[in-house]
């Protein structure tokens with residue numbers, strides 16, 4: 001056992017750190033620090049910078065633009081990215097459809113989509129959830145009926161993040177309702193400009209407009225856009241949902257937030273906004289968070305290293321998801337408390353007015369990506385055999 | 387000991403609760419939020435008509451001399467509706483300052499207009515860069531002729547943009563003073579925004595604002611004592627409002643657990659969620675008890691009042707957070723949409739904790755005061 005990085009790993013870390021320092025545009029860094037909303041263009045710009053360096057899709061197979069990194073390198077990369085206040089690229093492109101196409105796509109689909117996906121020339125959205133199919137995703141009903149060379153889609157998706165910006169959607173559709181609910185689901189790619197698609201925005205409690213409903217009214221999708229086989233979409237979906245493991249706890253992000261909290265704490269204490277007693281209480285709470293974060297970080301490293309040694313750490317990903325999201329949410333509570341009544345007003349562009357919206361929006365992390373309750377069900381079933 | 391409401395109190399509670407349910411449902415609230423004022427003058431007029439704006443004011447001021455219990459019942463009902471009208475700002479908070487500090491002449495000049503629903507008041511006390519929840523201010527009032535000149539800046543002024551009259555705290559040579567300031571007076575500028583809870587909130591700048599001698603509430607130097615008393619009353623009201631918001635949140639959540647189907651069953655059949663709903667209920671009941679304690683402590687011994695109010699505010703800080711977060715979580719994605727009431731209740735509960743001292747603040751205050759139970 002050994003917690004030190006090797007000299008090669010340290011050299012790698014320095015290289016990554018230097019790159020982020022130079023390549024990340026100042027306006028993006030500032031927006032990230034102030035928790036401002038990123039525009040579509042911001043994300044595109046950044047992903048293209050990463051892509052030019054060959055670092056936009058590092059965990060894809062090398063043949064499609066990935067990097068043959070060790071788990072430790074992947075960990076370092078993610079951590080440095082967060083500490084540099086760099087945004088993540090589009091998760092739908094990078095972590096979801098990209099890996100799926102690498103694994104299940106036809107040659108033609110790979111040619112058509114992969115490079116464009118890595119460069120964010122195509123903006124993807126994920127059409128999985130429906131009003132009646134959330135945690136119980138396999139009960140989805142939006143239908144795709146074969147008509148010659150096309151499927152005809154009817155029904156509705158919901159919570160589709162950034163569908164308003166999307167060029168393409170990957171989604172799950174029911175091509176056969178006769179068998180078990182996991183059967184008869186087909187994974188399709190569709191151009192969002194296809195006639196019959198309507199996108200309706202859903203406002204969320206932080207005032208944001210990222211969520212949407214997407215309605216399908218006789219939308220015709222070529223049969224060539226099936227990923228995998230017709231009726232086998234559930235296998236593709238399972239692969240997608242399980243694919244992004246190493247970064248799921250987002251430790252780097254939490255560490256970056258903790259260090260921001262620390263500098264806030266010091267500044268407010270120096271300005272007399274925090275009384276000495278308040279300062280001490282806050283310091284105590286930060287220490288508590290720090291202990292837990294360190295424990296989680298080491299747990300993640302153990303998982304990463306078990307992966308490297310071929311150990312089966314799958315359910316461990318669920319542990320990391322639950323504890324990692326709890327940590328992210330805890331951090332937002334502390335900032336909210338620091339903002340106090342001044343944080344009531346939502347105008348303004350500083351950490352005080354961003355504190356509450358950020359606290360509200362981060363409630364989502366324990367809901368999406370498989371809710372924390374569902375993660376615990378998975379742990380109970382697969383690790384405990386209950 | 388008697389936890390029963392009188393018949394009159396029961397009637398009051400039923401009337402206000404019914405009024406809110408029938409005239410201020412979620413879509414009405416949305417409508418009010420989208421209006422130019424950001425709140426409903428119509429609902430305000432209705433509250434005036436029902437006599438609710440006069441409830442806590444003394445009979446000689448034209449009010450009903452209602453006690454903390456009546457205030458609790460009203461605030462709980464308003465809390466269920468997540469009402470954004472200036473009841474708390476005007477009747478409870480600024481009104482409290484008038485009740486506990488203003489002269490008979492000042493009250494006669496202002497309170498009737500408040501009771502009639504024609505006059506909105508707001509208290510401007512918080513300042514940026516100050517220690518939180520301090521009873522001091524950096525804003526100054528210096529004597530000039532018969533009156534005063536006020537300079538400074540205030541933040542988090544609830545309904546500051548709605549108010550015709552502001553009550554401004556400012557440091558005088560003799561300590562903190564509270565001043566009645568016409569919101570349209572020269573030198574007053576108001577920057578209106580909205581709180582994350584939907585309630586209008588403003589920043590107020592005061593640049594050389596001249597007020598007369600009759601603008602001073604109480605005496606120069608009694609401001610802190612008046613605020614201390616008024617804030618406790620306002621905290622008791624917030625505690626009751628939180629109980630209403632929690633009760634509404636709880637009811638909606640339990641209903642959702644019974645109706646939302648996943649995996650072929652109601653999600654309420656999962657024990658993982660059942661236990662958490664029960665935990666919510668327990669927090670709600672504890673909060674309800676503390677709201678009663680707070681309401682009954684207002685007129686008693688000042689030391690005991692402070693302890694009890696701090697305890698109650700600390701309790702609902704914890705319960706409100708827990709109930710709000712759990713309600714959102716158990717709803718899944720719909721819990722964080724603006725189109726659904728639960729998310730708004732969660733935000734209001736968050737704001738209530740932040741107002742007039744959060745949980746940590748009141749726990750620390752309790753430590754200072756020697757705890758909830760007085761030493762033998």
Ligand SMILES: Cc1cc2nc3c(=O)[nH]c(=O)nc-3n(C[C@H](O)[C@H](O)[C@H](O)COP(=O)(O)OP(=O)(O)OC[C@H]3O[C@@H](n4cnc5c(N)ncnc54)[C@H](O)[C@@H]3O)c2cc1C
Nearest residue numbers: 126128129134135159160161364368371373715716718719
């Ligand atoms: C901000 C945000 C963005 C999203 N973006 C997308 C997107 O781009 N594309 C997309 O397809 N979807 C997206 N989703 C949807 C997300 O995948 C679903 O919210 C999630 O699957 C949960 O489903 P639900 O919201 O319907 O909640 P439900 O499944 O109805 O769950 C309600 C509650 O019941 C609990 N529960 C359910 N089943 C069980 C059980 N068996 N045991 C114990 N508890 C249970 C849940 O944990 C939750 O607390 C997004 C969601 C959010 C919040």
